[in-house]
Amino acid sequence: MPIPYLRFTLTLLLGLLSLLSVAEPHQDIKRRTITELCYEIGNKLGSVNEEDCLKQDLVQNGGYSKQGRPLGYKIYPPLSTRKPLGKVLLMGGIHGDEYSAISIMFKWMDKLNKHHSGLFHWTVIPCLNPDGLLQRKAQRQNANGVDLNRNFPSKDWDDLALKYWKERTYKNPRRFPGDRPLSESETIWFDKTIKEFQPDVIIAVHAPHRLVDFDGPLRAPKRLGNLQLRLLGTYPGSLGNYAGGDLGIPVVTVELASAGIMPSAGEISRMWVDIVRWLRTEIPKARG
Numbered sequence: 001m002p003i004p005y006l007r008f009t010l011t012l013l014l015g016l017l018s019l020l021s022v023a024e025p026h027q028d029i030k031r032r033t034i035t036e037l038c039y040e041i042g043n044k045l046g047s048v049n050e051e052d053c054l055k056q057d058l059v060q061n062g063g064y065s066k067q068g069r070p071l072g073y074k075i076y077p078p079l080s081t082r083k084p085l086g087k088v089l090l091m092g093g094i095h096g097d098e099y100s101a102i103s104i105m106f107k108w109m110d111k112l113n114k115h116h117s118g119l120f121h122w123t124v125i126p127c128l129n130p131d132g133l134l135q136r137k138a139q140r141q142n143a144n145g146v147d148l149n150r151n152f153p154s155k156d157w158d159d160l161a162l163k164y165w166k167e168r169t170y171k172n173p174r175r176f177p178g179d180r181p182l183s184e185s186e187t188i189w190f191d192k193t194i195k196e197f198q199p200d201v202i203i204a205v206h207a208p209h210r211l212v213d214f215d216g217p218l219r220a221p222k223r224l225g226n227l228q229l230r231l232l233g234t235y236p237g238s239l240g241n242y243a244g245g246d247l248g249i250p251v252v253t254v255e256l257a258s259a260g261i262m263p264s265a266g267e268i269s270r271m272w273v274d275i276v277r278w279l280r281t282e283i284p285k286a287r288g
């Protein structure tokens with residue numbers, strides 16, 4: 001082969017090789033539908049099947065998890081016959097390995113489906129961290145390895161979140177707050193939902209610490225079903241710290257007794273009745 005051709009061929013080859021090494025295999029995240037999400041949830045949870053999820057007719061408004069799962073929710077709007085006492089944002093599954101905290105949301109939505117009387121205007125988010133739940137082995141954090149309940153932009157985040165994680169949790173990966181507040185699509189969307197919906201109260205459901213925690217104004221509920229009030233204090237970047245402390249929106253944290261075993265049907269109902277009773281007493285005070 002004459003030299004110029006050889007050189008040309010070599011240059012071409014080198015060019016192609018450099019292209020190959022630069023071009024990372026680009027992974028397009030496939031965005032899934034609510035139907036696909038329900039299929040996955042039904043396969044994962046023992047107490048909620050695909051149909052239990054589909055019949056809720058969850059909607060989404062452009063919020064997606066890191067892996068493209070919709071951040072589905074359901075609104076129980078005000079009724080024309082009655083002015084609601086206030087707005088309640090009810091959320092479960094910010095930690096993906098707390099199965100019961102997600103399953104119970106579907107049970108409570110079933111109650112609202114039957115009995116929604118316009119007393120409150122609800123937004124219900126059954127699972128804020130679907131990627132965590134739907135990994136082969138469910139995990140607390142989202143798909144980026146971030147503990148979403150440490151990723152909210154509380155005033156103390158910059159000074160304390162990473163410091164706390166390093167010095168107090170010894171870099172426990174389960175508590176990683178992210179590199180910066182609101183670094184995750186799930187927390188960005190939830191924060192936007194708070195700003196747009198402007199709830200009077202936020203209720204976040206977790207497991208397995210068997211207690212009720214409370215942050216913010218209003219008088220905390222003494223007990224919900226068998227769960228008793230025990231104030232735990234807050235962490236940098238937690239929802240209680242951010243919404244309860246900085247935004248002044250009362251945050252009730254419900255910690256079910258077991259992450260893997262659902263409360264009895266009776267206990268699920270008693271908790272619900274107690275929640276509604278507490279809201280009925282306290283929200284009018286919040287609204288003055």
Ligand SMILES: [Zn+2]
Binds near residue numbers: 095098206207
């Ligand atoms: Zn939790």
